[in-house]
Amino acid sequence: MTTSDFDDLSVLLSNPEQSGGRAPSSLKARLYSALIRKQQESGPLASLDATVSAGHEICIFEKLVQIVPVGETAKSPFFCEICHSRVLAEHFDQAPIFWPGCPYVKFKEP
Amino acid sequence: MQAQHLPHVSQETEAIEDRRIVSGVLAKDRKATAEFVAQCADWIYPFVRRRLIPRAELIEDVMQEIMVAAWQALPNFRGDATLRNWVMGIARHKVEDYYRKKIRELELAVEDDSLPEHITTPAFEQQLDSVSQQKKVQRILTMLPEPYALALIWQYRDEKTVREMAQLTGKTEKAMERLLARARKTFRRRWNDDHV
DSSP states (O other): OOHHHHHHHHHHHTOOOOOOSSOOHHHHHHHHHHHHHHHHHTSOOOOHHHHHHTTOOOOHHHHHHHHSSOOGGGGOSOGGGGOHHHHHHHHOTTOSOOOTTOHHHHTTOO | OHHHHHHHHHHHHHHHHHHHHHHHHHTTOHHHHHHHHHHHHHHHHHHHHHHHTTOGGGHHHHHHHHHHHHHHHGGGOOSSSOHHHHHHHHHHHHHHHHHHHHHHTOOGGGSOOOSOGGGSOOOOOTTSOHHHHHHHHHHHHHHSOHHHHHHHHHHHTSOOOHHHHHHHHTOOHHHHHHHHHHHHHHHHHHHHHOOO
């Protein structure tokens, strides 16, 4: 192989199509859902009360669960599993979802 | 004078922010986990994409492996490096694992290598604009046997030396050179045959 051949291949292969620096929001959404499911395999998630205490915003649906007078365990499931926002966000980069406090909405933010 | 302290202050702020996110994720706080995913995904996506394109369908699987590995290793995060550098280290290892696995799987008979390498000098068309050329590169890489494509990407995009590649795959340098020679030859032949 000559030096010139090497240079040609080097130039061709070292310059892949340019991609944006940020991950697509739908990819983030799927990664998030997958990681949360993985976390659940080793026990329940932190309860919504703990999440609020840590200073995080929760969505309107989570808020409804949080104010219900039930035990901590009932406030630990991954409620997004049954939410349309998750489904939309996992399939579309510009999903029409706008709930404040929804992580899937935040993935769309620049 | 104040400006001299800024980098230090910024590093400290980053370290505090890293610790906040890490403790939240370890507590399985869903919102902290969302922040962790959003940040890590933006850090590792360009790195992984660059090393796996044109096999775009693999990007998500490898990224998911990286995220899960990072989460599982998070109790070991000491804050000696930034969270970003720490996660990027895991990403680097995972991508190398993928390359290593695929290249080790290579069966030597995968391609006809009866032609000596120098016979098939590529006719890299000067008239092709860079966009068309890149499309052609991606198309040819997609058509190559996966270990060949990965070996070329590893060497030319990741700038790995033959010695490094040999060490990482457990092959001899000679075997790695042979593999690269076959990969280059196949790439050239397909390049010259591709008239789309």
